[in-house]
Amino acid sequence: MARNPYLAAYRLRRRHRLQTVGGWVGLAQAAVPLLVALLLVPFVEPVFLGFLYLPASDWGGGFEAVGDRAGLLLVAVTALDVFSALIRSPDRAVLDLHPVDPGAVVVFEVVRVIRERAWLPIGLLLVLLPVARVAPGAWLLLAGLVFGCWALGLAASTLTHLAAVEVAESETFAPLLDLVRGHNPRSQAAFIYAPGAVLAAAAGAVLAAGWGLRTGWQGQPAAYALLVVPYLAAAVSWWPVRRLAGRAWFRASAVLADIDARYAALEGRGEEARRVYLDWVVRFLPVDLGRYVLKDLRHGWRGRRAWITGPWLGGLVGLAASWSAAHSAPAAAAGIAVACVWLFAAIGAVLDRDDPPFLVHWMPAPPRARAAARWIVLAAWGQGAVWLPFLGVWLRHGIGPALGLFGTVCLSVAVAVPVAWACGRSRAWGPWLYGPVAALAVAATAAWTVGGPT
Amino acid sequence: MSETPAIRFEAVHKSYGRVVAVRRVDLSVAPGEFVGLIGHNGAGKTTLLRMLMGVLHPNEGRVLVQGVDVHADPVEARRHMGAVPEEPAIYEYLTAREFLEFVAEVRGGGDVGAALELAGLHADADRLVREYSQGMRRKTALAAAVLADPAVLVLDEALNGLDPPSAARVKAHLRALVDRGTTVLLSTHVIETVQAVADRVIMLAHGRVVADERAADLGEEGLERLFLDKLAQSVQAGSGER
Numbered sequence A: 001m002a003r004n005p006y007l008a009a010y011r012l013r014r015r016h017r018l019q020t021v022g023g024w025v026g027l028a029q030a031a032v033p034l035l036v037a038l039l040l041v042p043f044v045e046p047v048f049l050g051f052l053y054l055p056a057s058d059w060g061g062g063f064e065a066v067g068d069r070a071g072l073l074l075v076a077v078t079a080l081d082v083f084s085a086l087i088r089s090p091d092r093a094v095l096d097l098h099p100v101d102p103g104a105v106v107v108f109e110v111v112r113v114i115r116e117r118a119w120l121p122i123g124l125l126l127v128l129l130p131v132a133r134v135a136p137g138a139w140l141l142l143a144g145l146v147f148g149c150w151a152l153g154l155a156a157s158t159l160t161h162l163a164a165v166e167v168a169e170s171e172t173f174a175p176l177l178d179l180v181r182g183h184n185p186r187s188q189a190a191f192i193y194a195p196g197a198v199l200a201a202a203a204g205a206v207l208a209a210g211w212g213l214r215t216g217w218q219g220q221p222a223a224y225a226l227l228v229v230p231y232l233a234a235a236v237s238w239w240p241v242r243r244l245a246g247r248a249w250f251r252a253s254a255v256l257a258d259i260d261a262r263y264a265a266l267e268g269r270g271e272e273a274r275r276v277y278l279d280w281v282v283r284f285l286p287v288d289l290g291r292y293v294l295k296d297l298r299h300g301w302r303g304r305r306a307w308i309t310g311p312w313l314g315g316l317v318g319l320a321a322s323w324s325a326a327h328s329a330p331a332a333a334a335g336i337a338v339a340c341v342w343l344f345a346a347i348g349a350v351l352d353r354d355d356p357p358f359l360v361h362w363m364p365a366p367p368r369a370r371a372a373a374r375w376i377v378l379a380a381w382g383q384g385a386v387w388l389p390f391l392g393v394w395l396r397h398g399i400g401p402a403l404g405l406f407g408t409v410c411l412s413v414a415v416a417v418p419v420a421w422a423c424g425r426s427r428a429w430g431p432w433l434y435g436p437v438a439a440l441a442v443a444a445t446a447a448w449t450v451g452g453p454t
Numbered sequence B: 001m002s003e004t005p006a007i008r009f010e011a012v013h014k015s016y017g018r019v020v021a022v023r024r025v026d027l028s029v030a031p032g033e034f035v036g037l038i039g040h041n042g043a044g045k046t047t048l049l050r051m052l053m054g055v056l057h058p059n060e061g062r063v064l065v066q067g068v069d070v071h072a073d074p075v076e077a078r079r080h081m082g083a084v085p086e087e088p089a090i091y092e093y094l095t096a097r098e099f100l101e102f103v104a105e106v107r108g109g110g111d112v113g114a115a116l117e118l119a120g121l122h123a124d125a126d127r128l129v130r131e132y133s134q135g136m137r138r139k140t141a142l143a144a145a146v147l148a149d150p151a152v153l154v155l156d157e158a159l160n161g162l163d164p165p166s167a168a169r170v171k172a173h174l175r176a177l178v179d180r181g182t183t184v185l186l187s188t189h190v191i192e193t194v195q196a197v198a199d200r201v202i203m204l205a206h207g208r209v210v211a212d213e214r215a216a217d218l219g220e221e222g223l224e225r226l227f228l229d230k231l232a233q234s235v236q237a238g239s240g241e242r
Helices: A005-021 A023-048 A056-086 A091-095 A102-117 A119-127 A129-134 A136-169 A174-180 A186-217 A221-238 A241-268 A279-284 A287-322 A329-354 A357-362 A367-381 A383-397 A399-424 A430-450 B045-053 B074-079 B096-107 B112-119 B134-146 B164-179 B191-197 B222-241
Strands: B007-016 B019-029 B034-039 B060-065 B081-084 B152-156 B183-187 B200-205 B208-214
Touching (some): A005 A102, A056 A129, A056 A186, A102 A136, A119 A129, A119 A136, A186 A221, A279 A287, A329 A383, A367 A383, A399 A430, B019 B200, B019 B208, B045 B081, B096 B134, B112 B164, B164 B183, B164 B191
Antiparallel strands (some): B007 B019
């Protein structure tokens, strides 16, 4: 096999980085997610693996549900990872001045994702260890499904994101993109919807594998053959990647430059004079606090607006979950709302990283005002996650369960915001500290609302 | 038979919504020419060069390097071209020597030792780029651009931040390359740099080419006077248009 120079340079960079930051940092970064996965086990078991307390003959449906969820989660996360690696990669600025082989670059970027995200499928399998305790064979089959879905996520995402470059520039797709793009540049719409397209395209293969797991467990071993479906779909998705990369990889640079320049042009023309999301809050605050609130509102909105509007999207999912007549619906809605709160509060951990170091050094904000401002801003941004599920539960299940959800979510906001702020104090380690704490908090809340830890 | 231009902009137009960065620029640079591109901040120099480097596509028109359309055949166009963008990106966790060896492998050859010599980086060649100053990074990017001896060099503010001895050495090297047939397009704010090295001066203002002169035809202070006159005319024309 021909040497891949991009991969070779990547290995060399990794080696130098580990020598610089210390081997123990690399080890810690690999070990922390796995450790968190092990800590999650007692919380996940009652929520997702409760079926293991039923007779073994009834486990098929549970395996299918777990397999479907794990597979779809992997595909969704991988779609975002591959976008960051392939389209918004920092390597692009280095490589796109040279006559690189786009196919080999794409292979390198996918291998990079595999190396840097290997903890994801392994962590998922660690979370599912209670299955191995009672049914090792089923756990191995789940492992086959998980790795198949990961492979499918990698291949389908690579294909879809490269195709999104073509779609972004295509006149044929222009009317459709104009229909769905909102205020975004047209070409941006192709990238915004690409992860959804990956999930939709991969869902069939994931669900087929999950169904095979259930049917096989229920006494038809031939159905286990369906576990191969994600691998086959991955191979089929990978087939045209090299050819497509030749056309799309270089063009992506220009498409991205256009998108970024359009945002810059938009913001350069009077954006200062225009208001940002929720800036009216400042009117009700003392001046000494208001200036830091306004800074966070503007800074966050202009740098991370997709993330900030996320709570409304999560709130809609919570609302949908609450609309079920099932007795467990308020608990499910609360779980979703809490997960959403912890996810969006992570902005607090990264906002500090966005601050220019010279500004922090020469014009430090008073810590108390800064903390209060961050709390107010995060609480304001998180409203969507609170009110939509609350409304859904109130209308469908009454005010009692709704107030229960409200209290749970408010408690999460009260805990998540200071945790995010505290983690954000460390520019280098903030997200690394916040991620595991958030994962544990969400799992603990879900276990508490659905059923206590075993 | 007419010679293929080393660089050709054919009615190139670039806008971002209502903001027009480059207005229907038609321009040819002959092989072996050293062209200085000057203009005020926001004149469109960087946009023009980014289109030449292939990292930005024109809304209208074509950009050709050695007759190859940069958009249609990006790999072949880049084979003919070495480039230093305004803010060069280099792998932080490689040494300069390793980075240049990587570029040489990607470009199919190049004398790493000579490139390091030109950049004056021999003594620091085995330090990680992350330990470098801005000037040293720019030298590394310059070394990477000239490494494989491309037919066309595109340099966007590439001499900014270099210490005087390094700048003098790089200018002399660029001049020597041009004498051997390499084409250089250098964008800069520094008029003295253009006066010192360029054969031809192109001035952009508000996205348009407003002057295209032989450097030898301009006197000692001619270029600066031309710059200020053309800029004033362009501002008047621009306010007239508005």
